[in-house]
Amino acid sequence: MTRSDALRALFDPGSVAIVGASDDERKYGNWIAVQALTMDRPVHLVNRRGTPVLGRPTYRSLAELPAPAELVVVAVPAGGFEETVTDALAAGTRAIVGISAGFAELGPEGRARQAALVERVRAAGAVLLGPNCLGVFDSTSGLRLASNPLPAGDVALISQSGNLALELSALLEPSGLGFSRFASLGNQADLSLAELVRACVAHDGTRVIAVYAEDFGDGRGFARAAAEATAAGKPVVVLTVGAGQAAARSASSHTGALTSAMSAVDAACVAAGVERVATPREMAHLIAGLRPMRSPRGRAVAVLADGGGHASIAGEVAEAAGLAVPEFSPSLADAVKAELTPSAGTANPVDLAGAGEQDITSFSRVLRLLVKEPAVDQVLMTGYFGGYGEYGPEMAEREIEVAADITRLAQEAGMPVVAHTMRPDSRAARVLRAGGVPTFAAVEDAAGVLARLARRAERPPPYVPDIPPARHRVDGDGYWETRDLLTAAGVPFPAARRVATRKEALAAAAEIGRPVVLKALGLLHKSDAGGVALGLRDPAGLAAAFDAMHARLDAPGYVVETMARLDHGVELIAGVTRDPRFGPVAMVGLGGVFTEVLRDVAFGLAPLRPADAERLLRGLRGAPLLTGARGRTPVDLAAVARVVAAVSEVAAAHPEIAELEVNPVLALPDGALALDARCVLAPPNHDTH
Structure with missing residues (x-):
């Protein structure tokens, strides 16, 4: 049995057994059994007492089943979990969902028991989801083995929180969205986040992958899997809190002090093309914006409003989000003016100035002009559209027709069109959403999604670097030894x-x-x-x-x-720390003695390519100092980027190095020079990835 066969059994088993099925409505064995019995596939309830559950006969053990169950859900106390897994493997079960808790989360003894259990599962060619998880769901196969009913759709959710799945489903449903799959990570004892992401990449029913993770496990592996998803046209959206913080430690360098676990997550997300969000609401909104899969050409937004207040607010909100609201060309402004009343605003934002009530087709007529304009990259509609149907049946029908026209125009143009409406629950709003025009109840949410899409379109293709093979071990961490190590890698020193x-x-x-x-x-x-x-x-x-x-x-x-002449250059910092989940993480920023005060830094997964290093440098707030601000001579960014890349390569190739830093790197018009360096070696027997 291959691993892919076992994963197929997890999401589309021929038969299911629930061990620990119960009539007690306070127990997972009851909640999951209730959902399981709605499925159109054989479901066997197992309870050691053998008494009926939910009006269905039960079996006392898996050995009593008339035929082996491909998938077994284990919802028994931890003391009986291992015995149940042993019985399931002996019967030929391919996939096990471990609801039971009481393993790695309890400490070293629990971790040892869990590791031994996983070894047996893998030796049998099976897979284990969990333990300490909340179930699995697949709407495309009709699998319902989670504690609550979930809406069907094309969003895969991989989560360490069951409550988040419920909240996200409630946030997605108004947009007509739901889940293709839900997998609860639990302890990731066997099936990891990375492996589940890859399973969703291969799943035809999934268009977007949502992740809530507190511990990324093999973080670098997750980034590679997410990069594969991005390359396959399946966006990945991540929500995390804490990002699996390592045990508290005292950083020994500026780099160590400035690099957090979240810095590593952000570096991995950028490398993999992943979108990181801060709240479930932001996640739901972004998913709604990503599903139409329309990439903007740039950041220029046309605002189409039906009132002056909404026009002004939307324009300011869009600019605050990092978008541009440029004035229309005279030809476009004249074309818009020809469709509207003399009092309308036509320069961008467009203010219909009451034209919607007189002729609601003014929305679609103006939108037709906007989406055909080469200087417009995205369109933000804002105001009362969706509420005109309240003026009577005839207006309601006309509004629905115009909403359908708007969706067709957006589809034909292939550019992002989003709408903010005061009536997000109206029929017209539902028509917009169903036709691929994301619709929001707050204009800042609509503008925020457009800004995200613009930034996403500007990113380079995903690239997650491999960690190079380990080189000879570094035994000394003094300045002279560090200087020699970096000089050999091509880093210039005085x-x-x-x-x-x-x-x-x-x-x-x-x-x-x-x-x-x-x-x-x-x-x-x-x-x-x-x-x-x-x-x-x-x-x-x-x-x-x-x-x-x-x-x-x-x-x-x-x-x-x-002694180098500091007045001829800009002091920068280049460093690398080693994250327990994501491996070596590089940092660049404004350097010198005020590095931690300025905190103008950027991060990337190491080793960096010179192009990656230059992108980080150009993204600093202080980048104008490097490119010629106020008449300064621009520095040789390519030379600086080569130094940063070389530092990251050295650290990545030496797993014994916990922190490596060059501070300052003097960026000069004709090159770059390292003026100081420090190295911190990991303690002996430390897991350095």
């Missing part, structure tokens, strides 16, 4: 010499040229400890600095380094 005495320091300065910097070795934060002396221009100054530093710190060694 000329330098390692010294131990004042005499050696003076000789080194004479050799490499003054002014120089003197740095003490053996200190993680050299500047904070007084282990750096800058701008030493003559032998006397260097000698005095060496003597004072040595007397104060008694460092194991020192470095004399050529």
